[in-house]
Amino acid sequence: MLQLLKIEWLKLKNYRTFWILSGLYIFSILGLNLIVFRIQQTIYEAKEGQGMAEMILGRTPYSFPITWQMTAYVSSFLLFIPGLLLVICLTNEYSFRTHRQNIIDGWNRREYISVKIALAFILSAVSTVFVTITAAIFGFASGSSLSFDSFQYIPYYFLQACSYTMVALLIAVIVKRGGLAIGIYFLYSLIIENVIRVFLNFRGDNLGQFLPLQSSDELIPLPILQNVQKRVFEPANPTVMLVLVLVYLSAYVYFSIRKFETDDL
Amino acid sequence: MAILTVENLHKTYTNVQALKGVSFTVPKGSVFGILGPNGSGKTTLLGIIVDILRATSGSVKLFDEVPNPTHRKRIGTFLETPNFYHYLNAVQNLEIAAAIKGHGKEDIDRVLQLVNLDQRKYHKFSTYSLGMKQRLALASCLLGNPEVMIFDEPTNGLDPVGIAETRELIKKLNGEGKTVIMASHLLDEVEKVCTHVAILQKGTLITHGHVDEILAQEDIVEAGAADSSQLLSILQQYPGGGKTSLNGHLEVAFSPGTADLEAINRFCFERGVTLNHLRLRKKSLEAKFFELTQNKN
Structure with missing residues (x-):
């Protein structure tokens, strides 16, 4: 596997689009959290509302230990970017037809698709590392002292990132064409799944939470206003969601391998 | 030893029968031409041999064995179009091909010189003319000095000098004892370069054997x-x-x-x-x- 990853590195290291987007993505994680952090400061430090915010909203969301959950929650809105990177990496190969050449030159199909799946997990891990750092930065900036109490939201975030990148990978392997895959991926992750969720929620008791990406979103609920949230709808059962996310991830891995191994390339 | 044995190969796409029971054997040391008009199934046949297409039925053997990736590492293949990363230069592209084949970088300069591409080796693939892309694909085939090479229309898109050079190269490789399997729709190319020929039409193998016998001019x-x-x-x-x-x-x-x-x-x-x-x-x-x-x- 290490040898395969080295070759993947040869493909990526001089690919400027990839690095520019990655750089902007990391900057955006910091930036988006900074925006929300500033809003928090404005609300909690307003003179006339002394204590009110704390009473209604709960503790400042960027202070330890809630910062792990808050930063993961806010950053998850940017998860379509690692997915986009993965779609680009895969569909490039289809349009350059290098996916065929790699096989012709002596990789077997399993090796080719495994290294792409590994890439999805690596990108998710890197994203998780930056989110962890960001969470710590804002935790300290809130003037609280380090605590790892609800640190489980960081591994949850990793699973959520894996869900987004693996859905992207699966769409790319099925669709193969760059523009179309990007379009479908964005529309599905940002709009279509939410539409389906709303419809399902009409029909049954919060059925929408079991959808592929939504189930991973449910792992990290918004940490403020939780009392209010509880009155509006039943919060998802974390254990059920965790199992469901793992089942979905295994399904993505299985179907992408199967698709690539049986197709004409 | 047979380099390649194809037995009763069938390939059906959604609506088209691309191959209808093709069988032949490529002997070691030959230049084996697969001749046929456009759409006769040449590329489909080669695609199945290198495992990028799945045969509907029938069998392929490489070096008298069931094909596996190790065989493909010993074969230099150029199929249909030059397939490279557009944003990388020639050397970077060949580094990837060499790494997949399990070689180091040591052979890259030699093969680029062989195809006269060393002058432009640090330019991006996307800036190359069709002829240069074609040469890079040939260079990639030559990496690691493989004993067998598969070329699909190797002179397509080349200028007359490039065509002559490529044909010379194929003859030279054959002179060194290497086996070359090439698809072509050009009769006189097959006649000039090949020792053996198989003629394919609409997915059916019409005849195969020595070029002298099959293309003997009455x-x-x-x-x-x-x-x-x-x-x-x-x-x-x-x-x-x-x-x-x-x-x-x-x-x-x-x-x-x-x-x-x-x-x-x-x-x-x-x-x-x-x-x-x-x-x-x-x-x-x-x-x-x-x-x-x-x-x-």
């Missing part, structure tokens, strides 16, 4: 006389003459090198016919090809 004798029908009946009795046909002049086919104009002239004169036209020519390769492909229809 002698054609054209003859004319005032009374064509009398001439026809006389020439039909001429010993050694093959098929006769009326095509402006009367045409008689002879196996290569056996037509004797003097004897024909005497033969006709002795039977009371004076010729007003007598000419010997070679049957064109194209005509030969049409004959081969039409007999089976």
